[in-house]
Amino acid sequence: MIKHSLITALLCLLAAPAFAQTTIIHAGKMIDVESGKVLQDQYIFVEDGVITNIGTKADVKAAKKDSAVKFIDLSKMTVLPGLSDSHVHLTSDGKTHGYKTLGVSLPRATINGVMNAEKTLMAGFTSVRNLGAPGFADIALMNAVDDGDVIGPRIIPAGRSLGITGGHCDSNLLPHKYKDKAGGGADGPWGVRTKVRENNKYGAKVIKFCGTGGVLSTGTKIGAQQYSFVEMKAIVDEAALLGLKVAVHAHGEDGINTAIRAGVDSVEHASFISDAGIKAAKERGTYLSMDIYVSDYILSEGEEAGILEESLAKERTVGKKQRERFQAAVRSGVNIAYGTDAGVYPHGLNARQLSYMVKWGMRPVQAVQTATIGNATLFGMQDKTGSISVGKFADIIAVDGDPLADIKELEDVDFVMKGGVVYKD
Numbered sequence: 001m002i003k004h005s006l007i008t009a010l011l012c013l014l015a016a017p018a019f020a021q022t023t024i025i026h027a028g029k030m031i032d033v034e035s036g037k038v039l040q041d042q043y044i045f046v047e048d049g050v051i052t053n054i055g056t057k058a059d060v061k062a063a064k065k066d067s068a069v070k071f072i073d074l075s076k077m078t079v080l081p082g083l084s085d086s087h088v089h090l091t092s093d094g095k096t097h098g099y100k101t102l103g104v105s106l107p108r109a110t111i112n113g114v115m116n117a118e119k120t121l122m123a124g125f126t127s128v129r130n131l132g133a134p135g136f137a138d139i140a141l142m143n144a145v146d147d148g149d150v151i152g153p154r155i156i157p158a159g160r161s162l163g164i165t166g167g168h169c170d171s172n173l174l175p176h177k178y179k180d181k182a183g184g185g186a187d188g189p190w191g192v193r194t195k196v197r198e199n200n201k202y203g204a205k206v207i208k209f210c211g212t213g214g215v216l217s218t219g220t221k222i223g224a225q226q227y228s229f230v231e232m233k234a235i236v237d238e239a240a241l242l243g244l245k246v247a248v249h250a251h252g253e254d255g256i257n258t259a260i261r262a263g264v265d266s267v268e269h270a271s272f273i274s275d276a277g278i279k280a281a282k283e284r285g286t287y288l289s290m291d292i293y294v295s296d297y298i299l300s301e302g303e304e305a306g307i308l309e310e311s312l313a314k315e316r317t318v319g320k321k322q323r324e325r326f327q328a329a330v331r332s333g334v335n336i337a338y339g340t341d342a343g344v345y346p347h348g349l350n351a352r353q354l355s356y357m358v359k360w361g362m363r364p365v366q367a368v369q370t371a372t373i374g375n376a377t378l379f380g381m382q383d384k385t386g387s388i389s390v391g392k393f394a395d396i397i398a399v400d401g402d403p404l405a406d407i408k409e410l411e412d413v414d415f416v417m418k419g420g421v422v423y424k425d
């Protein structure tokens, strides 16, 4: 008994400084994404992974008396909140498409996820929504990151994407005799409700479903609606009962409009969204998560990666049109998320889309806002992350240039902190 308490006391003694330690970051320039302003010489106080103060030089002087305080000098850099991607597939990579995907086992896909999670964090992305993975691999990944066993961003996993039989979220590569069917396949209002409940049972934190055909699936028409209004409404209602948000994959106008009416939180791709669709999204507060970079990768590298001609032909009809609709969306003032579909192209390049968003109508600070406070709000995590504010997680990145003068600076992030832990310096 005595021995036990002695050990406990010793452990407490050893552990105490680590927990009580304050880290102070001197940010030469800091982008305040809530006001859109750049602040000079800010001192960010971090304790137990959380921002406890954004102080003055006097606060720093007082803190300096405590020898346990650790200083991080980013006085020559621009500091901003960790970035976020609302649409990734960590278990996929950009080099494996089409029939090549049939050779990837679930354990192999999970190992891909481990590697890609680290690449994503090192690129400055401290939180992501993983919109679809086989066999709940993304949920295992989230748990491994949260347990500190794997290096990666905060992950909001969808588990299996729901989809109609033969739709974009089904597997349609093999003939009937192989009886191949995606795990998220479900039809009818009760079928989809059951699937939502299963995803929730195994740990999904968001629900994703396919509301139209898509580029990378075989046998689907990109603009054609998948799921009726009744089925979409059943998905959204069931998810709401379970406290989960809903993301819909949708390219075509009818699928987009029907999903917005059913009450989804975000429309992924939104390639052919009409003016009426943008208006409806704006009225309801629906986010548009438009992946306007990926087209360039698909059309330049896709064939070698195994993307089928059928898919390349579809992409040729989407890319430019989607960018034009993105421009219209920006002008309208509708909520825009930062979603890239990383996994279709290599992870770690998530920031490449920022310059496309600037080229197609956003001010640089607006693009940064979509990838920080905007996404955090879509995820329902705006009280915990998305800006450098007291009470939020210390998810902080820095670059040596000025990203508001050249947004491409964010493609090469020099400093990454997540939850107060420095991963890249």
Ligand SMILES: [Zn+2]
Pocket (backbone or CB within 6 Å): 087, 088, 089, 131, 341
């Ligand atoms: Zn996707």
